[in-house]
Amino acid sequence: MTTLTDPPTESFRLSMLLNDTRYRSYTFQFMALVALIAFFAYLGSNLVQNLRAAGLNISYEFLGEPAGYDINQRLVEYDSQSSHWRASVVGILNTLLVAFLACVSATVLGVAAGVLRLSNNWLVSKLMAIYVEAFRNVPVLIWIIIIFTVMTAVLPGPRAFRGDNAEASMVLDMFAFTNRGVYVPAPGFESGFFSGAGNWLVILASLIASFFVSRWNVKRADHIQEATGQRPNTLWAGLAIWFVPLIALCWIMGLTWEYPELKGFNFAGGWTIRGSLIALWFALAIYTGAFIAENVRAGIQAISKGQTEAAASLGLRPGRIMNLVILPQALRVIIPPLISQYLNITKNSSLAIAVGYMDITGTLGGITLNQTGRAIEAVLLLMLFYLVISLSISAVMNVYNNAVKLKER
Amino acid sequence: MSDASSQNMGAFVRTEMLPEQAPPATQTGAIKWVRENLFSSVPNSVLTVLAIVSIYYILISSLPWLTNGVWNSASIRECREILEGATGGCFAVLTERWNQLLFGFKYPADQYWRPTVAFVLLFVAVAPVMFYKYLPRQLLVFTGLYPFLAYYLIWGGPVLSPIFGLLGFVAGYLVWSRFVASSFAVGFFGAIIAAMVTWTIGGYITGAMGTENTALSAVPSRDMGGFMLNLILGTVCVSLSLPLGIALALGRQSDMPIIKWVCVVFIEFVRGVPLITLLFVANVVLAYFLPPGTNFDLILRVIIMITMFSAAYIAEVIRGALAALPRGQYEAADSLGLDYPQAMRLIILPQALKISIPGIVNVAVGLFKDTTLVSVISMFDLVGMIRGPILASTEWNGVYWELFGAAAILFFVVCYGISQYSQWLERELATDHR
Numbered sequence: 034m035t036t037l038t039d040p041p042t043e044s045f046r047l048s049m050l051l052n053d054t055r056y057r058s059y060t061f062q063f064m065a066l067v068a069l070i071a072f073f074a075y076l077g078s079n080l081v082q083n084l085r086a087a088g089l090n091i092s093y094e095f096l097g098e099p100a101g102y103d104i105n106q107r108l109v110e111y112d113s114q115s116s117h118w119r120a121s122v123v124g125i126l127n128t129l130l131v132a133f134l135a136c137v138s139a140t141v142l143g144v145a146a147g148v149l150r151l152s153n154n155w156l157v158s159k160l161m162a163i164y165v166e167a168f169r170n171v172p173v174l175i176w177i178i179i180i181f182t183v184m185t186a187v188l189p190g191p192r193a194f195r196g197d198n199a200e201a202s203m204v205l206d207m208f209a210f211t212n213r214g215v216y217v218p219a220p221g222f223e224s225g226f227f228s229g230a231g232n233w234l235v236i237l238a239s240l241i242a243s244f245f246v247s248r249w250n251v252k253r254a255d256h257i258q259e260a261t262g263q264r265p266n267t268l269w270a271g272l273a274i275w276f277v278p279l280i281a282l283c284w285i286m287g288l289t290w291e292y293p294e295l296k297g298f299n300f301a302g303g304w305t306i307r308g309s310l311i312a313l314w315f316a317l318a319i320y321t322g323a324f325i326a327e328n329v330r331a332g333i334q335a336i337s338k339g340q341t342e343a344a345a346s347l348g349l350r351p352g353r354i355m356n357l358v359i360l361p362q363a364l365r366v367i368i369p370p371l372i373s374q375y376l377n378i379t380k381n382s383s384l385a386i387a388v389g390y391m392d393i394t395g396t397l398g399g400i401t402l403n404q405t406g407r408a409i410e411a412v413l414l415l416m417l418f419y420l421v422i423s424l425s426i427s428a429v430m431n432v433y434n435n436a437v438k439l440k441e442r
Numbered sequence: 443m444s445d446a447s448s449q450n451m452g453a454f455v456r457t458e459m460l461p462e463q464a465p466p467a468t469q470t471g472a473i474k475w476v477r478e479n480l481f482s483s484v485p486n487s488v489l490t491v492l493a494i495v496s497i498y499y500i501l502i503s504s505l506p507w508l509t510n511g512v513w514n515s516a517s518i519r520e521c522r523e524i525l526e527g528a529t530g531g532c533f534a535v536l537t538e539r540w541n542q543l544l545f546g547f548k549y550p551a552d553q554y555w556r557p558t559v560a561f562v563l564l565f566v567a568v569a570p571v572m573f574y575k576y577l578p579r580q581l582l583v584f585t586g587l588y589p590f591l592a593y594y595l596i597w598g599g600p601v602l603s604p605i606f607g608l609l610g611f612v613a614g615y616l617v618w619s620r621f622v623a624s625s626f627a628v629g630f631f632g633a634i635i636a637a638m639v640t641w642t643i644g645g646y647i648t649g650a651m652g653t654e655n656t657a658l659s660a661v662p663s664r665d666m667g668g669f670m671l672n673l674i675l676g677t678v679c680v681s682l683s684l685p686l687g688i689a690l691a692l693g694r695q696s697d698m699p700i701i702k703w704v705c706v707v708f709i710e711f712v713r714g715v716p717l718i719t720l721l722f723v724a725n726v727v728l729a730y731f732l733p734p735g736t737n738f739d740l741i742l743r744v745i746i747m748i749t750m751f752s753a754a755y756i757a758e759v760i761r762g763a764l765a766a767l768p769r770g771q772y773e774a775a776d777s778l779g780l781d782y783p784q785a786m787r788l789i790i791l792p793q794a795l796k797i798s799i800p801g802i803v804n805v806a807v808g809l810f811k812d813t814t815l816v817s818v819i820s821m822f823d824l825v826g827m828i829r830g831p832i833l834a835s836t837e838w839n840g841v842y843w844e845l846f847g848a849a850a851i852l853f854f855v856v857c858y859g860i861s862q863y864s865q866w867l868e869r870e871l872a873t874d875h876r
Contacts, residue, residue: 062700069704076731083730154486155479156493170857171850172811174825179850182842380716387818398722408726415722416715423714 095405102400104391106307117401124396125418131310131392132379135317139378142318143325150330168323174384177316181388184308188212191299209293209300214307216293216300223287232286239278247274309390313382321378325371332367365437372430379422393418507531517837535841536848539832546667546822547831557670560595563588572863599660602651606644610637626783663741667822669852676810679748687756695764712754717812720747725819744816752809759801763794796871803864807857824849
């Protein structure tokens with residue numbers, strides 16, 4: 034009778050590194066690692082040689098030096114004596130500003146177009162199909178330039194607003210559309226608690242408080258509904274929670290509007306929105322809106338018709354069917370591509386450099402790079418910024434995906 | 443009998459059926475269609491009216507501009523004189539500068555036939571791939587020859603360099619098919635070495651032959667421009683990024699941690715930054731990392747960076763397809779005793795590539811649109827030509843709509859065509875019966 038014994042213990046032979054699947058992956062990884070290190074060492078030695086030949090070095094000191102150029106669209110204080118670092122911060126804020134504006138408007142536009150494309154109105158659905166196809170199939174750069182051309186070449190100059198019978202006039206005496214930008218009234222506070230931006234923080238704090246109180250309001254209605262079966266009307270309480278503190282604060286702090294006025298050859302007062310910002314904002318919104326419309330349409334179509342019919346057979350009204358049954362399921366399909374569209378907007382906002390909007394690509398990657406000649410450092414910082422934004426948005430997306438995905442066993 | 447009785451009794455009994463009446467006018471034809479599709483409810487009617495009004499305004503403002511257009515004049519001033527204040531487009535810029543829009547402003551005018559022939563042959567070359575079910579497989583030989591033929595046509599120069607380029611691939615293929623049966627790795631690396639050897643020898647021979655007496659005069663890369671440049675960048679980068687993307691996707695799926703992480707870092711890095719920053723790298727940074735004294739073409743540097751960019755996106759598409767394949771396919775390949783390269787080549791990739799075609803086409807369309815970004819680093823592609831030499835010239839300063847409209851239409855035709863093909867292919871490849 035034979036007994037099962039241990040397999041014969043083989044001693045390690047060199048050929049096993051290639052022929053034995055247990056060790057082969059180590060061989061390959063080692064080779065890959067060596068090749069990678071050799072490759073980077075090669076690049077590094079080239080870099081050192083080239084830098085020495087050109088008499089350059091890698092240094093970030095230029096960030097502290099005065100920038101020496103002006104930025105006409107900015108959210109924070111900046112003048113030409115500020116440092117390159119300050120210019121980059123202005124650029125970062127400008128990138129975030131245009132990305133935020135474009136994300137909001139692209140979502141509104143895309144959802145509307147996506148829903149309307151599914152409408153049973155033949156004309157409207159065909160119009161939306163034309164919109165989607167026309168904008169998806171033409172480069173966004175061309176749209177940006179076309180809208181920029183409208184803003185700068187078609188709109189009248191400030192000079193056209195002068196005189197008794199001027200060629201152009203302000204809309205409602207509040208907005209002026211000129212080829213230098215759009216002038217809008219600026220809100221301000223006469224008797225604020227702070228001077229400057231502090232008053233806006235007060236408004237923001239009140240809005241955040243309103244948000245939590247209105248959530249509590251809805252929760253309370255849910256509790257009452259569960260206990261009694263009757264849902265109290267939350268509409269008026271909700272509106273009051275949002276608007277009463279806001280209006281009261283504005284009244285206490287003395288909200289005033291500063292209107293743009295024609296002074297000399299240009300408008301003064303109010304806020305100026307440059308044509309480049311509007312071109313970038315609108316083009317990104319319309320272009321990405323077409324993509325979002327397709328995502329929304331796909332998401333709604335992915336929900337089977339049985340869901341609608343089941344909800345209807347339970348006696349739900351059409352509005353509640355949409356809100357309680359279809360949308361929560363469709364959102365699970367829509368949100369991931371929607372967030373990757375937001376990522377695309379942020380990355381495409383770097384096209385600002387084509388129309389001279391001073392975002393981070395225009396300041397750090399444009400003028401700063403050209404003035405200081407610090408190509409490697411500037412491009413590295415630029416990539417790092419976009420990488421941080423992209424990775425943090427995808428991290429948020431992963432958290433959300435894990436939260437909403439179907440819990441399966 | 444019935445006749446007699448009916449006469450006698452005076453009563454009326456119908457003996458034959460009445461003919462069917464036509465449905466009410468509101469339930470047939472155009473009226474029914476309009477009622478159902480345009481005015482089914484109050485909100486729908488409002489939407490319809492709004493849509494009609496907006497279409498009316500768009501037509502009213504654009505039709506005279508289109509129909510009154512001037513197609514023959516030498517400058518925008520002449521255009522305005524011909525129009526005498528009436529609304530009308532100045533399409534003469536398109537007829538005057540059409541060749542510049544297509545080929546850029548430096549490509550020798552008497553050689554325009556070369557890129558044109560290359561463009562026409564492109565359709566012949568991709569047809570066997572696009573419609574592989576309907577065309578004989580022998581045509582694929584031409585597809586293989588096409589890149590070298592197109593290079594020779596567009597760039598010109600000594601005929602030996604594309605020939606040796608081709609010979610390198612042929613040598614590589616021969617070595618690969620000789621050894622792949624015994625070991626994939628030997629075949630793969632043997633093919634690379636064989637190709638390298640052929641190219642090195644070819645380089646010496648071409649160098650010795652000199653650049654004189656060439657049939658087609660050499661055109662340097664920096665003379666490429668216009669829509670041709672967009673097409674070159676688009677086709678070259680998509681075709682180069684396909685194999686790279688497949689390799690990256692397989693690497694990301696790999697069990698070997700080092701290879702996996704290299705691929706993950708590469709893909710996430712490239713996908714996380716805008717293409718413009720990569721083009722900046724090509725324009726101002728890449729030269730620092732090349733050996734001192736080498737002078738790379740800008741167009742070649744741009745091709746490298748755009749290829750890396752699209753490879754990362756294609757890798758993600760293919761990774762999705764690999765993940766979507768049922769686990770059983772991998773296990774079935776294992777149980778047949780296939781090793782990793784065999785399983786991938788024969789079982790996994792054919793299926794994965796098939797389901798990733800729509801995604802790859804999306805990436806290709808997006809990439810083709812993104813080739814316009816090279817105008818930012820002062821290359822004269824279609825957008826660069828319009829914004830640079832044409833709009834800056836004294837004759838055509840101010841002709842925005844006609845030029846950008848033409849550019850939009852050119853891109854629309856290509857991108858819409860590709861996406862229609864992809865939808866057709868999806869229907870063609872659908873093996874499930876619905």
